[in-house]
Amino acid sequence: MEIGVTEAVQKHVSRHVVPPKPISQRKLDFEHSRPRWLREMAAEAIGVFFYVYPGIASQASFFLNGTEPVFGSLFQIGWAYAIGIAFAIITCGSTSGGHFNPAITICFAVWQGFPWSKVPRYIFAQIFGSFLAGLLLVGQYYPQLSALAAELRAKGVSPNSLGGPGSVLCSFPGPTQTNYGYLFFIEFFVDSFIGIVIWSVLDPANPFIVPASAPFVIGLAYANMVWGFANVTISTNLARDLGTRIVAAIFYGGDAFGDYSAISILVNVPATLFATLVYEIILRDSFAIIAKGHNVHEE
Structure with a gap:
């Protein structure tokens, strides 16, 4: 029965999927010639x-239409970031x-052996991606x-204000x-x-996460905090805030880098380091990772 079902599925798929074009050596040579560091920076x-x-x-859409519900809400904005993060990871x-977050890049370097030599260029690329989004x-x-x-300005209020x-x-x-x-x-x-x-999503010992669900769970974590604390004012990501803040300073004045900007730009890094420290000390189970074949004992 299993063989019959498998063959039926394969025939069904083959009827509805266009056969892929054979890959040429020229294409392989081109892809092999691309600098790895440049591809990584572009992807970030x-x-x-x-x-x-x-x-x-x-x-x-929300602010330019006077916060009218028909044009959006904090709920919509949270979902926009959540789905955007999922698409970013998938793509x-x-x-x-x-990584898409300087704090995550630094935490990978601290805990997971990510090369420190790559950290500055990852962070630059992340900030540049945010800058381009703001500029566009x-x-x-x-x-x-x-x-x-x-x-x-006619009311005596800075454009760089809520x-x-x-x-x-x-x-x-x-x-x-x-x-x-x-x-x-x-x-x-x-x-x-x-x-x-x-x-926790990146922990290979976590039985509740499969790779296909990871982008959406991470996106929902961001949305969850937007829904809970956007009215208090949060940024959540150094690159996301700094890149667009530079755009705000260019177009609407240098007061974009006021007193609050240090909090929105810098707090993300120590907070994420603290979070990952808590996970590594309290929640990490390395034996489970070894037992599942995702790692080995160094001796």
């Missing part, structure tokens, strides 16, 4: 672009490892964003959110939550 930049672009596009993860979005929404910036064009691109606290210690701890624990989820 493209992946971050895929993650950031849908998120800020959703924010643009580019097989080429570069799918400003180009696409330039008339609307410029009009909103002019409207806010509800302004700058906040479409990156995080800015509300007028009453002046307690930076509070904002620091919110960002720290939000990023720690995401970090633990990512590290």
Whole structure:
């Protein structure tokens, strides 16, 4: 029976799938000649672009239409980032490892033996991908964003404030959110939550995750924190925030790098290191990894 079912499935697939074209030696030679480091950097930049672009596009739709529910909500924005992250991992993860976050790259170097020599270029590529996403979005929404910036300036309000064009691109606290210690701890624990989820998803001993589900679980971890704390102001990713913040500074003023920017840019790294430290000390079970054949004892 098994053989019969298998043959039936194979015949069904062969009827509906176009046979692949044979791969030429010329194509193999071309692919082999590409510098590995350049492919990895491009994949990290493209992946971050895929993650950031849908998120800020959703924010643009929301803010430019006066936060009218028909044009979006925090729920929609959370899903935009979640699905964008899933697409980023699916599209580019097989080429570069799918870090898309400087803090994750650093944690891989600390805990998993990722070469430290690659860390600076991965981080540069990640920030560059976010910068490109912000630049493209400003180009696409330039008339609307410029009009909103002019409207806010006429009221004596900086475009780089909550509800302004700058906040479409990156995080800015509300007028009453002046307690930076509070904002620091919110960002720290939000990023720690995401970090633990990512590290657990990447644990080969975790029986609840299969490779096909990993991109969506990681995306949902981000969305979960957007839904819970976006009203408090969070950034969640150094590259995502810094790349688009540079764009905000170029178009809407240097005050994009105000006092809060240090929290939104830098807290992600120590928070994720803390999260992965907790996982490595308390939750990691290396014997289970060895028993499942995913690793070996060094002796």
